[in-house]
Amino acid sequence: MRLSALLCAGRLRLPPGYRHGTWRPDTAAAQHRNPPGLRRRKIFVEPIAEEDWKVFRGDTVQVLAGKDAGKQAMVTQVVRARNWVVVEGLNTHYRYVNRTAKYAGTYIASEAPLLLSQISLVDPEDRKPTEVEWRYTEEGERVRVSLRSGRIIPLPLWQRWDGIVPEQWIDGPKDTAVEDALDKTYLPSLKTFEEEIMDAMGIVETRRAKKSYWY
Amino acid sequence: MLLMLNLFHKNLAKVEPFHQLKFLHTTLSRKGLEEFFDDPRNWGEKNVKSGDAWNIKQLRGKSSEDLHKLWYVLLKEKNMLLTLEQESKRQLRPMPSPERLEKVEKSMKNIDLVVREREIALRLLQTGHEKPVPGEWRNDFLGRTYWYTYKEWPIPWYLNKKYKKRKFYYLPHVNHFIRLRLEKSLRRRVRRQNLEKTRQKVLERKFPHLAVKSQS
Numbered sequence: 001m002r003l004s005a006l007l008c009a010g011r012l013r014l015p016p017g018y019r020h021g022t023w024r025p026d027t028a029a030a031q032h033r034n035p036p037g038l039r040r041r042k043i044f045v046e047p048i049a050e051e052d053w054k055v056f057r058g059d060t061v062q063v064l065a066g067k068d069a070g071k072q073a074m075v076t077q078v079v080r081a082r083n084w085v086v087v088e089g090l091n092t093h094y095r096y097v098n099r100t101a102k103y104a105g106t107y108i109a110s111e112a113p114l115l116l117s118q119i120s121l122v123d124p125e126d127r128k129p130t131e132v133e134w135r136y137t138e139e140g141e142r143v144r145v146s147l148r149s150g151r152i153i154p155l156p157l158w159q160r161w162d163g164i165v166p167e168q169w170i171d172g173p174k175d176t177a178v179e180d181a182l183d184k185t186y187l188p189s190l191k192t193f194e195e196e197i198m199d200a201m202g203i204v205e206t207r208r209a210k211k212s213y214w215y
Numbered sequence: 216m217l218l219m220l221n222l223f224h225k226n227l228a229k230v231e232p233f234h235q236l237k238f239l240h241t242t243l244s245r246k247g248l249e250e251f252f253d254d255p256r257n258w259g260e261k262n263v264k265s266g267d268a269w270n271i272k273q274l275r276g277k278s279s280e281d282l283h284k285l286w287y288v289l290l291k292e293k294n295m296l297l298t299l300e301q302e303s304k305r306q307l308r309p310m311p312s313p314e315r316l317e318k319v320e321k322s323m324k325n326i327d328l329v330v331r332e333r334e335i336a337l338r339l340l341q342t343g344h345e346k347p348v349p350g351e352w353r354n355d356f357l358g359r360t361y362w363y364t365y366k367e368w369p370i371p372w373y374l375n376k377k378y379k380k381r382k383f384y385y386l387p388h389v390n391h392f393i394r395l396r397l398e399k400s401l402r403r404r405v406r407r408q409n410l411e412k413t414r415q416k417v418l419e420r421k422f423p424h425l426a427v428k429s430q431s
Binding site for chain 2: 044046047162164166169171172173174175176181182183184185186187190192193196197200210212213214215
């Protein structure tokens with residue numbers, strides 16, 4: 001277990017003063033805005049522990065401050081590094097996209113991100129903004145509980161990043177079936193991997209290693 | 216290039232042009248080269264559907280034989296995808312579904328991890344050591360201490376001219392530089408700690424509730 005935990009941190013390493021935007025760091029737009037060697041003024045973000053994070057993509061929230069204060073909508077994007085939440089259709093400004101030399105561009109409304117302090121989760125039955133806390137149910141499940149009424153706010157449906165729903169997946173010719181993948185064939189034994197393979201394939205090693213020195 | 220080599224000239228083959236690759240004979244498998252290419256039904260597609268990568272949890276329940284066979288299956292698939300990638304670069308077209316390559320590499324890395332975990336567990340049981348190769352802490356000629364892993368040699372150390380030339384000790388004049396290095400590292404550590412303290416102060420100024428929490 002320890003080895004895999006050590007080697008799991010092989011994800012993208014961002015420079016220390018990286019300024020996060022609404023784009024993912026591996027997209028072309030993010031790389032254009034943050035070229036290597038760029039140093040920008042540091043933005044101070046209120047530190048929130050990962051287990052205390054309450055807002056997820058797909059949640060219904062109400063905007064408390066700004067142009068669209070008092071309106072409720074769904075969260076489309078969350079940027080934890082900046083404590084940002086992008087809400088669908090609210091806090092919009094207008095811009096032109098796909099501009100060419102001949103074409104002026106399409107005039108669209110684009111949402112600006114909102115800070116966590118300008119957002120509040122909504123009680124599912126009341127549909128009013130509430131303060132939320134993480135608590136444990138009697139079964140031991142960790143849930144979000146609204147402090148005013150005590151109702152549980154269910155987590156939004158978690159979708160995979162590629163939009164695939166595992167229950168509706170039809171296996172292709174090269175895919176392994178679920179039962180075969182979860183089938184446990186491992187029998188712990190005091191033989192190394194190489195020895196087990198040699199036994200299975202009937203390889204007998206009769207050569208003797210020459211004397212070697214380790215230093 | 217590969218396609219120009221007419222390996223199937225002995226058979227009367229029907230030739231079909233495809234979008235992605237040029238004319239290729241569709242005969243029976245000769246010399247096994249067809250394994251470098253995808254299923255002919257997928258040729259010319261923009262997106263090819265593929266399942267998820269193998270999880271470590273799923274792989275931990277598999278026997279050594281299964282892992283061994285899976286490794287080679289994944290290797291062949293990786294070769295096929297790499298040929299596809301190279302051919303798309305040559306034809307200046309986007310590769311269909313490049314995430315397949317990432318999934319295959321991730322699965323192979325997971326298999327390697329599982330095998331290494333089992334090996335380490337067995338070694339810990341039998342010998343009590345975690346590392347496959349023994350080693351020790353040694354000093355180099357600059358006064359730095361580092362972990363030296365033993366290497367396998369055919370001759371003992373007192374006959375090894377290359378090894379005897381290496382210096383695993385330092386002379387007294389190096390002590391001055393060790394001290395300078397120590398001072399530098401201490402200064403760096405103090406600078407880092409001061410930076411964290413100033414950052415914390417700025418955060419408390421901007422978000423006063425953090426200061427209240429740290430006091431209480």
